[in-house]
Amino acid sequence: MSPRRLRLDQALGAIPESDELAPLRDALIGASREDAERAWAASEAYATLDTRLADTGALDEQVSALAERVRARTEAVLRHTVRALRALKDGDEAEAAGALVSAGELEEAEGRLEAAERYYRKALDLGRKPRDRRAEGLALRRLGRVARARGRLEEALDLYRRGYDSAEAMRDAGGMVVACQGAGNVYMDQGLWERAREWYLRGLAHLETGTPSRMLWELYNNLSVVELRSGDVAESSAWLDRAEGVVRALDDPRGPFFLSNARGRVGMARELPREAEDAFRKALESARTPQDRGIALLNLAESLLQQERLVEAEAVARELEKTAIVHRTIYLLLDLYRMLGAIARARGDAEGFLFYEQALDLCRERGAPLVELAATQHEYALFEAAQGSPESAAERLREALALYERLGMGPELSRARAELARITGSAAPAQGPTRTDQPGANDADA
Secondary structure, three states: OOOOOOOOHHHHHHHOHHHHHHHHHHHHOOOEEOHHOOOOOHHHOOOOOOHHHHOHHHHHHHHHHHHHHHHHHHHHHHHHHHHHHHHHHHHHHHHHHHHHHHHHHHHHHHHHHHHHHHHHHHHHHHHOOOOOOHHHHHHHHHHHHHHHHHOOOOHHHHHHHHHHHHHHOOOOHHHHHHHHHHHHHHHHHHOOOOHHHHHHHHHHHHOOOOOHHHHHHHHHHHHHHHHHHHOHHHHHHHHHHHHHHHHHOOOOOOOOHHHHHHHHHHHHHHHOOHHHHHHHHHHHHOOOOOEEEEEEHHHHHHHHHHHHHHHHHHHHHHHHHHHHHHHOOOHHHHHHHHHHHHHHHOOHHHHHHHHHHHHHHHHHHHHOOHHHHHHHHHHHHHHHHOOOOHHHHHHHHHHHHHHHHEEEEOHHHHHHHHHHHHHOOOOOOOOOOOOOOOOOOOOOOO
């Protein structure tokens, strides 16, 4: 009797949804393999995550390492918690709050956002009490970061503003700058370019612009993105030139990736996809993390799509899929499947709906931020309209509209409304994917 083949979607469906088992789910995805029996079949062109096979043998070999990783994180979190208790015993609420923030950061780094939020809120409670309230400002900024990651943009904005006020009261210039970056990033998420610019410039005002620093070039890069989205390509390039000067002065190894990626986005805005392609290939060469590599591959695929080099675009997208699976950067798969859907749309390929369905499944299974669901429904609508299904497309656009409105994302809301009007009027939809610019250079800090 031949061994039964276990598809990845079946395996994932058998694992209970819980934070404790999240590392096992990610490891299962990372250890999955292509179905050799499908490799030469026509349907392989439409393969998604769910069609891969679960490799239980490879997973079994990782159990000890996974358990050790969980144990090490748990021990570290407990030690920070005990440190907080010792500080409380000594009457040092500031130290106790800082220890709880450290515990929350460990949880957040593992994607355990609810647990991280609980620690940050306890830190916030303690941080209000001592004369030294820098831990209060730090907890507010960390809560803002979690709220943004979970798609709660208005709440994130309020937290960053409060974090700014707290840092200002303590004359904590570094904390003020990070709060400005965070608030600017949220306004960018909402498409409020003027407000984003205000906050980034406010952050810049708290830095010594004559002194090179990572914060300085990151703010220059953020301002470049603001100007690009506002339509001022020349000003965007000018901010990038400033950022490049600081990166060179610092010899900062993180800089080249972000700058090359930004140069590529400028090339796309100038409708010079070949120039953008060259920049994205440089970004790929300088990528230092799987996340950076994934962003570069995604943008490279878009530049090839814009040149109608569809075979190459698909090959790059599939390389992104391998990167996301092997390194378990699962959220990149959402962008990937939307990209594969856009390539299918450019080909007029009706089977491309499979990619959008996989993206929707991931949104539901991973509890993705609402902005990801909105972007997926938006692009799925454009695909269905191109396939001659205006009623279904209109329904998806209405769902995307409701989500954009809930999130306060003005430009996306306007674009979706215009596309809904065109679709219901039997006009052709706009082309191209909607979200591949990856704006924040400093999201991990802000």
